[in-house]
Amino acid sequence: MNRKYLRKFTDSRFDNFQFGEKVERQPYFYDGEVTMNLVDLERNILSGKGTAFEKLLFHAFDMVEAIHRVDFNSKYTFHSFTPKARNIVSLKVLIVYEGKVYSFHPLTNNIYSTANTFFHETSHNPMLLIVSDNRMTQYYYGEFNQMLSKLNVGHALFNVEYALDHIQELRDYKQEVYVKSDSGNFTDDPNVSITVAVEIQLNGTNMSRQLNAPSDPIFVEKIVEVASIPQLPSVFKGLERDSFRRRSSDQRKDGDVIFYRQLPEKVFQRLLEKVAMLLEGIPMKLYLVLNDIENWKPGYYMLHKNRLKYLSETQTSHEHIYIMKEYQTYTNLQGFNLWTFLTIEDSDTVHNHTPQFIQMGMIMQFISVFMATEGYAVRCLKNYDDPYIKSRTFMGDNEVIGYSSVIIPNHNHSISVQVNNA
Numbered sequence: 001m002n003r004k005y006l007r008k009f010t011d012s013r014f015d016n017f018q019f020g021e022k023v024e025r026q027p028y029f030y031d032g033e034v035t036m037n038l039v040d041l042e043r044n045i046l047s048g049k050g051t052a053f054e055k056l057l058f059h060a061f062d063m064v065e066a067i068h069r070v071d072f073n074s075k076y077t078f079h080s081f082t083p084k085a086r087n088i089v090s091l092k093v094l095i096v097y098e099g100k101v102y103s104f105h106p107l108t109n110n111i112y113s114t115a116n117t118f119f120h121e122t123s124h125n126p127m128l129l130i131v132s133d134n135r136m137t138q139y140y141y142g143e144f145n146q147m148l149s150k151l152n153v154g155h156a157l158f159n160v161e162y163a164l165d166h167i168q169e170l171r172d173y174k175q176e177v178y179v180k181s182d183s184g185n186f187t188d189d190p191n192v193s194i195t196v197a198v199e200i201q202l203n204g205t206n207m208s209r210q211l212n213a214p215s216d217p218i219f220v221e222k223i224v225e226v227a228s229i230p231q232l233p234s235v236f237k238g239l240e241r242d243s244f245r246r247r248s249s250d251q252r253k254d255g256d257v258i259f260y261r262q263l264p265e266k267v268f269q270r271l272l273e274k275v276a277m278l279l280e281g282i283p284m285k286l287y288l289v290l291n292d293i294e295n296w297k298p299g300y301y302m303l304h305k306n307r308l309k310y311l312s313e314t315q316t317s318h319e320h321i322y323i324m325k326e327y328q329t330y331t332n333l334q335g336f337n338l339w340t341f342l343t344i345e346d347s348d349t350v351h352n353h354t355p356q357f358i359q360m361g362m363i364m365q366f367i368s369v370f371m372a373t374e375g376y377a378v379r380c381l382k383n384y385d386d387p388y389i390k391s392r393t394f395m396g397d398n399e400v401i402g403y404s405s406v407i408i409p410n411h412n413h414s415i416s417v418q419v420n421n422a
Helices: 003-008 038-046 052-064 137-165 241-246 265-278 319-323 354-372 386-393
Strands: 033-037 069-071 091-097 100-105 110-115 127-133 170-174 192-202 218-223 284-290 299-304 307-312 338-344 376-381 400-409 416-418
Touching: 003 137, 033 038, 038 052, 038 110, 052 091, 052 127, 052 137, 091 137, 127 137, 137 192, 137 354, 241 354, 265 299, 265 354, 284 354, 299 386, 307 386, 319 386, 338 354, 354 376, 354 400, 386 400
Parallel strands: 170 218
Antiparallel strands: 033 110, 069 416, 091 100, 091 127, 100 110, 127 192, 192 218, 284 299, 284 338, 299 307, 338 400, 376 400
16 A cells, blocks of 8 residues: 555545455365364363463454354444454454464354465464455455455454463564465465464473463464554553453444443543553554543544644534544434544655554554443444544644544443353
């Protein structure tokens, strides 16, 4: 995603939007044999019998693909820990180890294995791959799906980092992936490609922290420098697995009516502190629209040196109508608490924006999970009116809005079922 692409699909994306092409949905990931089930695997781990590799399989598939909640009145029924555009199944985790490739089917909880004929294994360590499967997203979004795909990957990568951090401290990035294709694809379909790879070192010798089983440590090394956020481990503190389960965008089949429920100032302050921490050393800015927060005046703000700078007032009590580019006929977000916008400061100086959009996805995933612990929903959006937001925040010509999230009271869980693996 270069400068030309970014200009086309930010401020002007509604003028350039077009649908993609229908594609054949080949079952690339389930051609092998069923080797285990995620439910049985979790029980084995909880009993203390799980090996390091089994722990890796469980946490990788559980944090990205497994279904954890069913919302009967939602636009999207099945929910994993990883949000995706239209909730389309567009991300796959593959584990490559000892001549086999392991994949997961979220509807059956089965883990498949097949002979590795795609990836060059350069060590005895497992390799975790995040694969973007954009066959359906490109159909609904055309070329715009490239940006959405990277945001989706950011959501998933945050979850993977969280899981690995809870297994073992992370180590520095390596910068190579070994695939048998020059294009980076392991299929003939250009819409299916590897985005991230992580090498997991089992039973290492330079041990800095052990797992519960001292004889079975897992060490982590990353391959491919796509989206390092230096302060990421510091925001994992306080997030529990249930925080990911409770994450919601609260979207309903019959349209949205968001009732007011004020956001406490102390929660807002904690959120700002952690997001400011994530943005340290990253060439991005955060703008906010405050609407219903305890002790704060509604208006447009910018996060500057860990503090909010007031920019302008909201024009009406229906400010969300001006922010939204579409959906006003069946989306009423009048009772929103705040809206956040991540921007690229100087887009003209960057030749490839892929890492930044993955970082944006990671930051917005953190916001979603953090707010879920407080009982609030977060809807991550691309369908906002960029020129309007830029006019209210006085952004420069080279500044580009990349991603937004609206924080709203959550009313959806009364018609939800929590799915327990064990």
